[in-house]
Amino acid sequence: MDLLDPLAGLAGFSLAAIVALYFLRARRSTRQVPSTLWWRQVTLDRQAAAPWQRIRPSWLLALQLLAATFVVMALLQPALATAQALSGQTVVIIDNSATMQATDVHPDRLAVAIADARRLVQRLGPRAKMTLIAMGPSPRVIATSEGDRQTLLQGLKHLRPSAGQADLQEALQLAVAAAGQHASGTRLVIFSDGITQAVGQPVTVPFPVDYEKIGVSGENAGVTSLSVVPGPRGQIAVAHVQNFGRAVRHLTAEMYADSRLTGARSLDLTPRSGEEVSFPVPAGATTVRVELVPRDNYPLDQVAVAVAASPPVLRILLVSAGDMFLQNALALRPDVQVVSETPSAWQPSQGSSSSYGLLVFDGFVPPELPASVPYLVVGPPPNRMLGAGSALSPGPLLPAQADDPLLADVDLANVDAAASADMSSSHFGSVVVTSAGGPVLLVRPATATAPAAAVLGIFLHDSNFVLRSAFPILITHLSQYLAPGTVPAPDQQPGTPVTISPGPGAKLVTVTFPSGHHEILWRSTKETAVAGALTFDGTYEPGLYRVNVAVPSRTSTASYFAVDVAGQSTWPSPSLQVRGTAGRALPTSSIYKSLWPWMAGIALVLLLTEWVVYHRVT
């Protein structure tokens, strides 16, 4: 028990005052009587008349002293320390990654973490500030408040698990940003199982850190990968099953083709061992699913889904006098079909045809630029629409902007170009590659009225560019930029944005989630007639996604992509790669349960008793 106001102990002098009053002659009220003859005989009177009198045992005195004692105790504000209150600023990171759905703790790790965080919120002091950060694949601040617990509790209430892996580094950056200028008064508490994306070296934060480990066991076996590959007699689904636990697991891998059980294999997996299993995929099957039974503490990675159907083919029309390098580079994408024709065969109607997903003009510019189909112009002749002038020697090629994704893995250092179209006066688009002679590569994204397009000014025949590895990489990047695949690579990770290109003429694009609900991703309007590349970032739900593209001129096309949670170890990590300043994050001032109302109540009862006793006695 602590005393919140020890100085109130000075009130204890009141006890001495009460006793002194009993020593002192009492202040008396005057009463007239006929005669004091008989009163003078009263022995007690003679004692009372003395200025000081010997104190006599008295119930009244005892009760008054007791009452005063309890009043003094109430003033001292005795309190029991029931918990530690949080003061200052507290940043709480709650791991809501996929592994937090493990059920080795009841009901699962995330629920335990939320409960722990809720208890922390309840300990929030009156002027303390708290920021809650959800640490999933994309960490985000879910609530921040100064003293308002309800806001924080609501944030915790709406926190949902994600399917990806926790990004500790970004979560810590958010925490540092949330701390702002008050890092000295900030503490960081992380509720996590410690399974995060790899961090190269320990991250240092300028405040104390407490890592509250959630989870006790990592006994888990899961499907780490599932792919459909061509086999000698049709497609084969190949799954890799890994036992991450420390005990031997006896499992059965079941394979479903379009929700129909088509095969099963028994597996005996020793600790930390894996085994590949393969199943023939029935012809015509769209999807395959592999499930492991029985389930364990982490059911999320015991199901894997893969797309068996071939994706729709993207048709690219190459209008060129003949350039094998360019044609081969375009054909590197697995989902494309390249069709060539000469410039003389070009029909203006092809510029708005939905037959092609991408038009590539090599040394040729059509009289009218395509109105709806994305296009790439390589080595253009002088053209006013493109802003291309006569040929010039560009000199060394340089990236216009560092870290441009179009130039990822594109090494321009050893590329020499003897001639390039003069694009110095072009306003076609943003510059991606430049040179001493001006821009070399310009791109422009799709707009509401125009498709995406790019112009590569280099005349390929007068350059060693086609001989460099940078060439096919750049062409593939440009191809994917201008005409992304309708269905991305089938093995998507949870939380990864998916780029969907519905193609020319699409009017409606909908995505059906694994849980069955739909989301309209894009709808054609007068203002946005061209869909271009659409980004779908709702891949937080593992399973099979269906993308439906409605094109008026043809039947709707459905394509699929799968989002799988790759099997992984779920053993809680004993520590995090975080280094904070010295000291514990949580010890703070105490939350007290006040006892003074009880003391005051007892004092009141004693005073009432004293009143009763006084009137009974007198």
Add this chain to the structure above:
Amino acid sequence: MSSTNPGTTRSGLSPAAPDRPETARPETARPGNSPASRLGLTQDLLKALQRLAIPSRRAVLGGIAGRRRSRRYGSSLDLADYRAYAPGDDIRRLDWSAYARLGRLIMRLYAGEEDTCINLWVDTSASMAWDEATKCRPARAIAGALAFLALASEDRAACAGFSGSVVGRAGPLRGKPSAPRLWAALADFPSGGPTGWASLVAAIPSLPRGISVVISDFLADPEELRPVFAAQKRAGNELMLIQVLSPEELRPSIAGELRLVDSESEASVDVTVGRAALEAYHGARLEHGRALSALASSYGATLMPVDGSLPLRQIVLGDMLRARVASA
């Protein structure tokens, strides 16, 4: 032609309504304009008083014929003594049969009957005035009743009020018609001031010899009263003491830390009134009563304590008879 006024007695008295109980308590007495009403004397009480008398322990030596046996020979029917005839004696009282037997003239002497004077000394000091209802009025009502008793018994009656000095007096008067004058005087005695026993001692000879009744609270050291007793004895008076006390004196209701101020001397006493103090108070009161009674006995006086809160009828017809202050 004579007529009877329902509110007037034959003696011309105007008592309080007869159907109302006589009481000394102010809340029950309804004072009227007549002296009897002011003292709370009702007609019923006065009728009852006519059957009583104030006894005396010895033969009186009055001046006027009355009902009391006198120390002188008189003309009553009671034979008192014989003596030899002397010339000039009333020959109607010669005992002729004795002369026939003895040949000597012997006079028969009969007992004399004279009156006496009832001297009513009423304490009007501040201590008596402290409680009008239970001390002052009862004391004067008792004196009024005794005065009427005396007048109805063919005695004389006189009254005097005293505190630091004699504040008023009336009488001696004789005959029931004189009663209102005594009552009026009793009712009009001014109250207040300290009790001066010396003034009483000085005033005793001013009233005829007879029976002295001192009505007071006697809240004084008994030794202070001794000169009063001695003076009464010297004056040849029989002495009766009626001590009127209020309920607050008999059963104090005060409590707590108090400073008690004497109503006469203004002297104060600090007391803590609790159970023990009250017990000590009652002990002191009883001791004082015993000492006063012993002193009275030593002078052949009668002491009658009276609770002033009791009805006057109960005091007069009950307590006084029991204390032999009055007799049937």
